[in-house]
Amino acid sequence: MEEDEAPCLSNLKRQLEEVEALRSIYSQEGEFQLTSAEKIALQMLQELDDISALELLTISFTISLKETQLFGRPISVAFSFPQGYPEACAAKVTVDCGGITRHWHECLNIGARSVAESMVGEEAVLQVLQKVQDLALELQEAEKCKSSKLSTMEPELQNNVLPSLKRKLMWFHHIKSIEKRKAIKDWGGELKLSGYCKPGFPGVLIFEGEDDNVSEYVKRIQKLHWQAVSVRAEEEEVGSSGRSIDDMRRFQLGIEEVGENGMSQLAGFCRDARLEHLFLSALKIAR
Structure with missing residues (x-):
């Protein structure tokens, strides 16, 4: 193996190990979703002694947080691992929750990506998922407080809602x-x-x-x-x-x-x- 290949293979091994750990944690039906390409690659891995044949693989998957919802709507988080992840670059993250406002979507995605970018050098998926869960709870609590305040306001003050x-x-x-x-x-x-x-x-x-x-x-x-x-x-x-x-x-x-x-x-x-x-x-x- 040439020296410049070592970091790539090292990253791939860490990525595959992280994927296997995540699959065991999110083992309920529909929680962990690999693309067909990754399913084939992981099957190949079990049959190969040398994973260098897979070094160009880009691993992508989606985790559905079945125990976490935002205003009754399910949250899913899609991940894609660049070749430099985790040693040299961050995982790519996209949070999706159908039916919520653009502002809430932005809050979830900005929070998740900031965690991913802060953890270059480390496996970040679990921390990103924890951040998404925390933000979902914070957004719901903030909205409840906002609704409670509006319901107790005098009618003339309610007119001060932002246009x-x-x-x-x-x-x-x-x-x-x-x-x-x-x-x-x-x-x-x-x-x-x-x-x-x-x-x-x-x-x-x-x-x-x-x-x-x-x-x-x-x-x-x-x-x-x-x-x-x-x-x-x-x-x-x-x-x-x-x-x-x-x-x-x-x-x-x-x-x-x-x-x-x-x-x-x-x-x-x-x-x-x-x-x-x-x-x-x-x-x-x-x-």
Whole structure:
């Protein structure tokens, strides 16, 4: 064996030993899930005296924390071991819990990855899983406290909940019908939305407003007959105490229509409103 191969094989041995330990700990059905490639590799390992044939293997697996849930939703943690793990680099970690908010997802993933990155040189999976379990408990306790405080607040104080503005961009194969164009503008006014519509080929509609009103607007538009329509991008902006939805708007109230050849004009409006990233998503361009 050449000298530069030794660290790679050393890491692989440690990875495989860690996997075997984890499989024994998370032995209930569905708790430990290997990909088919790793299952084959581990079977090969039992039959080989020399594991150098497996040195290019990337080990990936998912652990379902059946005893830990976040607001009644199961948590799973996916791991991938780079060749340098654990001696020279961190394990890659992704935490998933369906149905929770983006903020909670970010808290879980940031916490898990910080532990993984702090443990370079050591096997980290169990510590990462412990961190995820601790965070799930902390998030639930924090949400309970928040709900308890809101329920005991005076009605006028409850109005101080931070405002939230939703934005969406919808993409259409085309918008030609006069009736549909009128409905887009009329419904936008009724629901107190702000934004722009570019009719023609293709059609683009970008708008913002209160969450419930934005959802209702999308439902109404999707019920119309379109050759093709999709929500290409969306985002939520949470304001600070004392601000209103109107303070957070980037566009003037109402849905304004640009010309059928007004794609560059629409891009300019989005750029001026610091929402160019939403416009670029309509062209499937990430920046």
